[in-house]
Amino acid sequence: MRQQTDASKSALNISNLSVSYGRIEALKRINMQIKEGEIVAILGANGAGKSSLLRAISGLVSPSGGEIQSYGKVISNVPAEKLVSRGIVQSPEGRQIFFDLSVEDNLIAGGFTVSAAERKKNLSMVYERFPILGKRAKQIAGTLSGGEQQMLAIGRALMANPKILLLDEPSLGLAPLIVRDIFSIVQSLNAQGVTVVLVEQNAKQSLKIANYAYVLEVGSVSIEGPADELLRDERVIDAYLGKG
Ligand SMILES: Nc1ncnc2c1ncn2[C@@H]1O[C@H](COP(=O)(O)OP(=O)(O)O)[C@@H](O)[C@H]1O
Ligand SMILES: [Mg+2]
Numbered sequence: 001m002r003q004q005t006d007a008s009k010s011a012l013n014i015s016n017l018s019v020s021y022g023r024i025e026a027l028k029r030i031n032m033q034i035k036e037g038e039i040v041a042i043l044g045a046n047g048a049g050k051s052s053l054l055r056a057i058s059g060l061v062s063p064s065g066g067e068i069q070s071y072g073k074v075i076s077n078v079p080a081e082k083l084v085s086r087g088i089v090q091s092p093e094g095r096q097i098f099f100d101l102s103v104e105d106n107l108i109a110g111g112f113t114v115s116a117a118e119r120k121k122n123l124s125m126v127y128e129r130f131p132i133l134g135k136r137a138k139q140i141a142g143t144l145s146g147g148e149q150q151m152l153a154i155g156r157a158l159m160a161n162p163k164i165l166l167l168d169e170p171s172l173g174l175a176p177l178i179v180r181d182i183f184s185i186v187q188s189l190n191a192q193g194v195t196v197v198l199v200e201q202n203a204k205q206s207l208k209i210a211n212y213a214y215v216l217e218v219g220s221v222s223i224e225g226p227a228d229e230l231l232r233d234e235r236v237i238d239a240y241l242g243k244g
């Protein structure tokens with residue numbers, strides 16, 4: 001298991017976490033540590049429990065067992081909106097933007113936990129980072145391309161001043177060139193100090209930008225290690241890197 005740092009210093013410390021939906025056990029007593037300033041990749045096939053993990057961290061599902069701490073404080077069972085104001089922000093799978101609202105209204109909705117002044121400042125910051133969103137500010141979000149919608153989903157998360165950003169399959173369904181853009185956005189956010197938990201099917205690109213990675217298999221951690229080691233791990237190559 002991962003060399004433990006003082007739990008009070010890790011951005012997230014997950015111990016024996018279980019998540020169930022009725023009789024389905026999506027996560028079975030998993031342990032993870034995410035250190036401040038890292039990109040940690042979570043890999044695994046469909047149904048492995050990746051989204052359940054992010055939903056548990058962000059307070060959208062209650063664990064059926066175990067505990068999640070952030071900087072030494074227990075956060076499992078803290079309501080989702082409280083966690084957002086503490087800087088734990090998720091950009092959900094499938095983007096889940098408001099398709100009928102304008103780009104700008106989507107972004108404003110993402111800033112619900114910050115003051116009006118901060119919201120204004122963050123909006124300029126998002127438009128600076130994603131000029132295309134500025135250009136399309138008044139456009140209805142549902143009419144954006146897939147890549148633009150993903151940028152909007154990330155931009156919306158940035159409106160809340162994330163310290164820990166949880167990204168659920170941000171590259172899903174995007175063309176290779178756009179995928180590259182999304183990964184470089186993740187890298188640059190991280191370079192500015194945002195800790196990132198990156199759930200991805202795109203294993204190779206994720207491992208290339210991550211510090212550490214966990215592989216989930218049917219609700220359990222099957223492999224973990226520094227990302228550069230996993231890139232060379234036979235089991236990971238066979239199951240997740242293959243030809244790509
Ligand atoms: N709301 C839900 N109700 C019932 N079962 C669910 C629900 N969400 C996920 N599951 C089940 O939990 C398991 C893990 O799902 P999920 O966390 O979405 O995995 P992943 O994101 O890795 O594809 C799967 O067996 C899935 O069918
Ligand atoms: Mg998922």
